[in-house]
Amino acid sequence: MLNGTDSATVKRELDQLLETYDDDGEHLLKELPLYILEVEKKIPTIFTLTGDVIEVEESFAAEECSASGIRSGKPNLRVVDVGKAVAREIDIAIDRLSRLQRFVLMHVPKEEDGNNFGVAVQGQFYSKLSKYLKWCDAIQDEAKSYHHSRADILRRMELDEKLEYRETVCEKEDKVTKSKATKTVANVPHMGDLTCYLARHDALQYFTLKNIMQGLISMYVHCYVYVKNNYEKIRWPRGRSEGLNMHMY
Numbered sequence: 001m002l003n004g005t006d007s008a009t010v011k012r013e014l015d016q017l018l019e020t021y022d023d024d025g026e027h028l029l030k031e032l033p034l035y036i037l038e039v040e041k042k043i044p045t046i047f048t049l050t051g052d053v054i055e056v057e058e059s060f061a062a063e064e065c066s067a068s069g070i071r072s073g074k075p076n077l078r079v080v081d082v083g084k085a086v087a088r089e090i091d092i093a094i095d096r097l098s099r100l101q102r103f104v105l106m107h108v109p110k111e112e113d114g115n116n117f118g119v120a121v122q123g124q125f126y127s128k129l130s131k132y133l134k135w136c137d138a139i140q141d142e143a144k145s146y147h148h149s150r151a152d153i154l155r156r157m158e159l160d161e162k163l164e165y166r167e168t169v170c171e172k173e174d175k176v177t178k179s180k181a182t183k184t185v186a187n188v189p190h191m192g193d194l195t196c197y198l199a200r201h202d203a204l205q206y207f208t209l210k211n212i213m214q215g216l217i218s219m220y221v222h223c224y225v226y227v228k229n230n231y232e233k234i235r236w237p238r239g240r241s242e243g244l245n246m247h248m249y
Contacts, residue, residue: 018106025103028096029231032224035096039089039217046085047210049078057203065199067191070154075147076202079209086209087143093216094136100223101129109238118237121230128226132219139212146205153201157194 049056063069064076104126109119227234 021099021102021106024099025106028100028103029227032220032227035220036217036224039213039220042085042089043210043213046082046213047206049206053200053203053207056206057199060202061195061199065195065202067195070157070195070198075150079146079202079205082206082209083143083146086212087140089213089216090136090139093219094133094140097129097133097136101126101133104129104234107235107237118233118239121233122237125226125230125234128222132223135215135219150198150201153194153198157191 049059051059060076060078064074064078104122108122232240
C-alpha cells in the first residue's frame with residue numbers, strides 16, 4: 001500500500017506515466033530536425049546588429065557606452081535583451097536534454113553477458129546528453145559574470161556620487177555634529193579609454209551570445225545525426241523487443 005493506494009493501482013499509474021515518458025522521448029527525437037531549423041531562424045531576429053565586432057563596438061560607444069549613456073545608470077539594453085533571449089533558448093534545451101536522458105534510461109537493458117555493442121552505443125548517447133547538459137548549465141551560470149565585470153568597469157570610472165561629511169560645532173550645547181553634502185565627480189581624465197573598454201566588453205559579450213546560439217545548433221545537429229545513425233541501438237540496444245516496432249527515420 002502507498003498512501004492508501006493498492007499496489008495494482010500504483011503499478012497501473014506508473015505504467016501509464018512511463019508510457020507518457022516514452023511517447024515524449026520519441027516525439028523529442030523526431031523533432032530534432034525542427035529544433036535545428038528553429039534556432040537557425042531565431043538568430044537573425046535576436047541579433048539585429050550587423051557588422052563585425054568593431055562595428056558593433058562603435059555602435060555601443062556612440063550610445064549605451066557613451067559618457068551620457070553611462071551616467072543614465074541604465075545597462076546596455078541591447079545586450080541585456082539578447083542575453084535574455086539566449087537564456088530562454090538554453091532553458092528550453094536543458095528541458096529537452098533532461099527528457100531525452102530519461103527516455104534513454106527507460107530503455108537501458110538488463111545487465112548480462114552477450115551482445116553489448118548496442119548497450120555501449122546507448123551509453124555513449126547518454127554521455128553526450130550529459131555533456132551538453134553541463135555545457136548549458138555552465139552558460140546559465142556564466143551569464144551573471146558579464147554584469148559583475150561590467151559593474152567593476154563602471155566602478156573604476158568613479159562616476160557615482162560621493163558622500164562627504166563636514167564637522168560643525170554646536171555652540172549652545174558644545175557638541176560636535178555632522179552635516180552631509182554630496183559631490184559628483186564630473187571630470188574623469190581616463191573617461192575616453194574606459195568608455196572604449198566598456199564598449200569592447202559589451203561587443204564581445206554580444207558575439208559570445210551569438211556563438212552560444214551557433215553552439216546550440218551544433219548540439220542539435222550532433223544529436224540528430226547520432227540518433228539518425230543509431231536509433232535502433234539507442235531504442236533497442238539488444239535487439240527489438242516484442243510489440244515495440246516504432247520506426248523514426
